[in-house]
Amino acid sequence: MSIQSSQTKPFKIFIGYDTREDLAYEVCRFSLLKRSSIPLEVIPIKQTELRAENLFWRERNKLESTEFSFTRFLTPYLANYEGWALFVDCDFLYLADIKELVDEIDEKYAIMCVKHDYKPSEGTKMDGAVQTVYPRKNWSSMVLYNCGHAKNRVLSPFFFLILVVL
Template structure:
């Protein structure tokens, strides 16, 4: 029997609608069982795993807590981390099949250089190398032992998101770009075949961004309506 794929989703309390739609889209499109864990910051704090103060450059509640996934896995096996502002169109088992033991982490290696200084709800938009690489990660947890709670709670944001906790970039494997398509950032034509959409600038669950991505926003609303449809 196939073991459930462990998936950890970073949750921000302002994006609960996005989280629920993402979970439904993952389960509806998956060919195998999934073990989905929403990463809720107050829960991690109560467990003594997360205690750092909010950073002024931190856009979401899970900006840094995402790196606790290897700890939550007991530093064993593989796991997927993903931001909550995503929508699955494809079978996540196909992403899972890409894991390669020669790497400690695998991700879509974007070249995202934002021009704006703010994004959703006025949150800061901070440019840095490897931006958005950590928004979707296949983590080889036994090779991520440097990610202790102590390190995560004292390291800078750049040290975490630029993977300074690895021996070098040779430990980072590449995932095809369609598995983390940045809505309203990348060429819309590339979204047509993308199995996973990512509203990194803010999505249609925010009133002022209801049309973000145009047709892709309509697709998100259709997924929402399907997830919460009442049956006779």
């Protein structure tokens, strides 16, 4: 299903931003814009800005390997719970038109992602961080959010307060 034909606004893409990976962010952004045949609005999710705006308060956990490990889940909120938006990790390189992915959007879903069974073979990852094995590993690396879907209303700055208590 193509949402772009009836949509006049640019498609929103939120890229997880980590201060240690600025170049990766710039490459990801450039590759998206270079190959896209549809208008895009590319927005970095910067934890420092979210903290400055009192939208993210969670203390950093030793298992978080990037600054966007949790802020990625604010995508529907940051898109004002309207339309569809894509979240992607900053280390993606796009070699094809993102419109191909946008054309796969199905309104019946709250989110769409690749449900692959990934089991890391290495014990460490970026910057020597511990490689934690858990179910659904990497499913949140690239997610299409149906931001207006009722199930995504829980994804707000207050969601992280609940996680802190748990």
